[in-house]
Amino acid sequence: MNRLSLKWLSLVIVSTSVFLAVIDIFIVNVALPSIRQGVQGTESDMQLIIALYLLGYAAFLITGGRLGDHYGKKRVFIVSMLVFTFSSLLCGIAQTAWQLNTARFIQGISAAFMIPQGISYIHVLFPEHKERIKALGVYGSIAGSASVIGQFLGGILPDIHWIVSGWRLLFLINLPLGLAAALLAARYLTDTVQQREGRFDISGVALLTIALFGLVYPLIRGRESGWPLWSILALAGAVGALFLFRYDQQRKLSARKNPLIDMQLFSYKDFNIALCAVLFYFMVQDSYFLINAIFMQTGLGYSSSETGVLFVFQGVGYVVASLLSIPLVKRYGKRVLQGGVLIMMVSLVMHLVFFSTGSIPKAALPVILFFYGTGCGSVLPSLLTMALKSIPVRFAGAASGTFSTFQQTAIALGIGVSGGIFFSLLGHVPSLAAYMGAYQVATGVNIGFLALVSIFLYILPEGQQTTTVTAIH
CATH class of the missing domain: 1.20.1250.20 (MFS general substrate transporter like domains)
Known part of the structure; x- marks a missing residue:
């Protein structure tokens, strides 16, 4: 395979990350009533199916980009793609709403690690400006297509009952694409230079995760439970964690460390x-x-x-x-x-x-x-x-x-x-x-x-x- 063909094949491989990440946002939107019936979930369980995926993505996105610089983009891409695929399997075989939402949170975290590698690879593969713009256009088109395909499949698949309940296919269809992407990445992606300088802001990630989870989870569960004391305390704690996070990031910046x-x-x-x-x-x-x-x-x-x-x-x-x-x-x-x-x-x-x-x-x-x-x-x-x-x-x-x-x-x-x-x-x-x-x-x-x-x-x-x-x- 010549160098030009390899570049565009590599673009297709890394673009599977944004395709899978976006499709798994939109594919559940239309199918929520079917999913709720399948796992005997509540209204708040359905909100969490979307929210926990997004919280996992939001909390670890910046760390995901830095992890690729530290350990190499190819390695992080493959591992996070495999974790995303495995968590999709867990979603597809979930028997309870708790199992499903736990797997969705893991899905979101793995998406946060694989998406930045795909975007970074475009800059590595296409250093020339005009080619890079074209590659970003292809990448964006794949993301846009995923939103449309996700909505279509999210409506069609729940009405199809083949071997398993239709709503489970929403997650199980990720398996062949995710495995293929990981195998092709291992075969064709060129690894990048590892940049070991600097440390990960682990405490920053922990504070941000606690703050975001404490803000959104009680908004959803607290309403359904009649706003018990724990939900009010959790919201107050989330606000406190956000202020503490801001202070922590400013302190690390002043000390010339690497804040999140x-x-x-x-x-x-x-x-x-x-x-x-x-x-x-x-x-x-x-x-x-x-x-x-x-x-x-x-x-x-x-x-x-x-x-x-x-x-x-x-x-x-x-x-x-x-x-x-x-x-x-x-x-x-x-x-x-x-x-x-x-x-x-x-x-x-x-x-x-x-x-x-x-x-x-x-x-x-x-x-x-x-x-x-x-x-x-x-x-x-x-x-x-x-x-x-x-x-x-x-x-x-x-x-x-x-x-x-x-x-x-x-x-x-x-x-x-x-x-x-x-x-x-x-x-x-x-x-x-x-x-x-x-x-x-x-x-x-x-x-x-x-x-x-x-x-x-x-x-x-x-x-x-x-x-x-x-x-x-």
Whole structure:
């Protein structure tokens, strides 16, 4: 195999990491009602299926990148891919919600270790700028395709019962792809130079994990349990852990050690404003799927397949708009993102009108979902670029890692907050009217979050972009 072919084959191999990581976010969204029935889980168990995966990813993402530098990207990629595959097997054979959620947390951690290796390999394999841009485009397209494929399979597979219950196939389909990726990586990937200088910030990772877990877990479990004392104490402890984490990181920075997060980033006003926009945008991102999947299937009686096919229209809208928006952002700046947020808000209002009044033909629902997807696709790919536009190049890597950690945490918070509001309004024996009322309130909350995104984008200075990076969800 010649050198050029080997480079592009290596790109395909490392891109399996983002494909599997993204597909395992979206594939469970539509299938939650089937999964809940299969493991006899509760409402909060279903929220945790999404949230624990994201928390594991968020807490270990930065460490995952540094581990690749320390032990070699090839070794870390293969080991984390095998752990991801094994945890997928554990998800597929889980008998209880506790077993499933434990395996999902391990899945998230392993994704945090394999994703950074894939991105780093692109810079190693394609040192020439034009080739690297093309490779990043392929990588981003694979990530976008994974979101659409995940929603489609998440709807179709639960209705297929072949050897095992359909919902188990959602996780078991990872096995052949994960094993193939690990074997091909062992055969074809070139190892990278190991950089042994510096120590891992183990205490920083522990503090961040405790803080994130203590923030999200009681939001989900506490609501279902009637807010017992432990949930209030856990939330208070999480806030304390976040302050302690900040102090710990500043102290290590002053002592010229290697903190998990470089606190100098937060001295840039634009970065802070952009992170506020990121917080509220991603609180809507996956809670939208959770709320709509439960409402459409359990409330309105749509089948899993019908819901999955409908969500594909949203995914297609996202992919189309994301391809068109990136060049538009270079010309019009943040106005493209503001327009995308407005499209999302209008589309959510259309959701409410469609489901509440019944005055809109059913054939219009795919159009409404496609419209919502175009709004997402106009915002998400360029949020990271907006956050990094005033960050010096030397901080770009640290800022990107911090952004991704913040992003995944915000999604988990959205599952806890918007999803929690939705489930709390359903009651113990929900009627169609209860589902409708809960849906209206939770969707209204998400519209409010998007309004806050608009405000933060409005006050974000235009400025000159110094770093261009595309966010990949």
